[in-house]
Amino acid sequence: MVEIPSLLEAIVLEFGPLDGLVHAAGISATLPLRALTPDFWRDVFLLNTEAGIVLAKAFQNKKIYAGPRGSIVFVSSVMSLVGEKANVAYSMSKGAITSASRSMALELAPKGIRVNSVAPGFVRTPIYERAESLWTLEQKEAVEAMHPLGIGKSDDVANAIAFLLSDAALWITGTVMVVDCGYIAH
Amino acid sequence: MPNNVDFCLITGASSGIGRELAISLSKDNLLILNGRNVVRLEETKQACHNAQEHIIWPYDLTNVSNIDKSLEEFLFKQEIRVSRFVHCAGILDIIPVRMITNENLLTVLNVNFISAAMITTCLVKKKVNEHFLKSIVFVSSIASEFGAKGFAAYSASKGALDSYMRSAAVELAPRVRANSVLPGGVVTKMTEKLYNDDQIPERLVKDYPLGSGQPSDIVGMVQFLLSDKARWITGQHFVVDGGRSANISV
Numbered sequence: 350m351v352e353i354p355s356l357l358e359a360i361v362l363e364f365g366p367l368d369g370l371v372h373a374a375g376i377s378a379t380l381p382l383r384a385l386t387p388d389f390w391r392d393v394f395l396l397n398t399e400a401g402i403v404l405a406k407a408f409q410n411k412k413i414y415a416g417p418r419g420s421i422v423f424v425s426s427v428m429s430l431v432g433e434k435a436n437v438a439y440s441m442s443k444g445a446i447t448s449a450s451r452s453m454a455l456e457l458a459p460k461g462i463r464v465n466s467v468a469p470g471f472v473r474t475p476i477y478e479r480a481e482s483l484w485t486l487e488q489k490e491a492v493e494a495m496h497p498l499g500i501g502k503s504d505d506v507a508n509a510i511a512f513l514l515s516d517a518a519l520w521i522t523g524t525v526m527v528v529d530c531g532y533i534a535h
Numbered sequence: 536m537p538n539n540v541d542f543c544l545i546t547g548a549s550s551g552i553g554r555e556l557a558i559s560l561s562k563d564n565l566l567i568l569n570g571r572n573v574v575r576l577e578e579t580k581q582a583c584h585n586a587q588e589h590i591i592w593p594y595d596l597t598n599v600s601n602i603d604k605s606l607e608e609f610l611f612k613q614e615i616r617v618s619r620f621v622h623c624a625g626i627l628d629i630i631p632v633r634m635i636t637n638e639n640l641l642t643v644l645n646v647n648f649i650s651a652a653m654i655t656t657c658l659v660k661k662k663v664n665e666h667f668l669k670s671i672v673f674v675s676s677i678a679s680e681f682g683a684k685g686f687a688a689y690s691a692s693k694g695a696l697d698s699y700m701r702s703a704a705v706e707l708a709p710r711v712r713a714n715s716v717l718p719g720g721v722v723t724k725m726t727e728k729l730y731n732d733d734q735i736p737e738r739l740v741k742d743y744p745l746g747s748g749q750p751s752d753i754v755g756m757v758q759f760l761l762s763d764k765a766r767w768i769t770g771q772h773f774v775v776d777g778g779r780s781a782n783i784s785v
Contacts, residue, residue, distance in 0.1 A: 498767055509759075523782070531704050
């Protein structure tokens with residue numbers, strides 16, 4: 350993580366200043382509380398949360414972001430808003446990045462940088478497929494029943510991120526955009 | 536068979552966010568413009584792209600008991616059906632709690648919430664609109680989630696709208712998506728009385744990290760939610776407020 354600022358500088362040197370940042374990298378971490386250890390949740394936190402904050406910190410530096418308008422999007426999760434068994438570490442890491450994005454939004458507004466997060470529901474990704482492989486048939490059917498339009502595609506989330514990066518979202522900052530096919534409205 | 540089944544109905548199209556949205560959507564969509572003032576609706580229509588293709592449905596939404604009848608007759612007479620519905624109509628009277636009357640409450644609820652629900656009911660009826668409705672967006676307010684002095688009646692109406700939206704979204708899936716957009720303070724005809732105080736500009740700068748909003752700032756989110764890019768988004772509310780509701784700085 351200490352290399353993130355110099356990596357961004359190298360990118361700027363080659364391609365010019367940045368005006369957008371998306372932190373989509375993340376790991377899932379299903380583990381019941383009784384088995385949870387500090388090392389385990391710190392690993393989850395490191396990638397899902399800390400890396401995002403270090404990236405944002407490097408991004409707002411004037412060597413990286415030249416203005417006048419920028420947009421940062423963190424990929425959070427509906428697990429930052431609702432709970433699930435055996436998901437303490439993951440929920441915590443996603444809740445933290447969503448909360449951080451609100452305060453970051455206020456701090457970076459004077460620089461013209463907007464900060465928002467997107468909270469996807471169940472989207473067919475490698476993370477989802479790993480979780481799915483651990484479910485019983487009933488669990489799988491219960492999850493699918495909550496998604497009348499099917500399990501999401503990566504595109505569905507990518508479209509929301511692209512919207513938040515665009516000038517169509519110029520007055521949007523400090524918000525969470527839930528993209529979940531109505532999952533948490535149930 | 537109806538002539539065209541791909542109309543977008545916009546209530547409150549005679550001014551503010553509704554008018555701005557109509558102008559933006561008119562480029563690629565056929566619109567039904569609703570409001571109570573025909574002269575101002577005609578102004579909106581003339582400001583639209585392809586002005587002659589859009590149709591005006593003049594109706595005063597305070598009269599909730601005849602909405603379904605009026606809309607049904609209108610759709611049959613025009614031989615058109617509706618695929619998208621945006622409820623922008625809204626009224627805001629600042630009334631302290633001690634002064635609120637039964638009548639105040641009914642008026643604000645009728646325009647801000649009940650009319651939206653009655654139009655939705657009408658548009659999901661098979662005999663009226665077949666199964667053409669695909670997407671609903673309600674323009675709510677951050678007052679649905681946060682309080683302000685004198686806003687109790689208005690907040691209640693917007694809270695009702697958002698709660699209704701969540702259950703309607705669950706019930707109408709997968710055919711119809713429903714979402715709401717929660718603007719912060721946007722300067723429009725509805726809110727201008729809030730913003731003519733000398734100290735207001737200073738307060739706006741302090742409260743709104745991205746500065747005060749214009750109707751055009753709300754349009755992007757509504758357009759996104761109506762589009763197929765949001766095909767997996769339903770039952771949610773989306774805040775568009777320049778950072779206002781994330782801001783508790785003093």
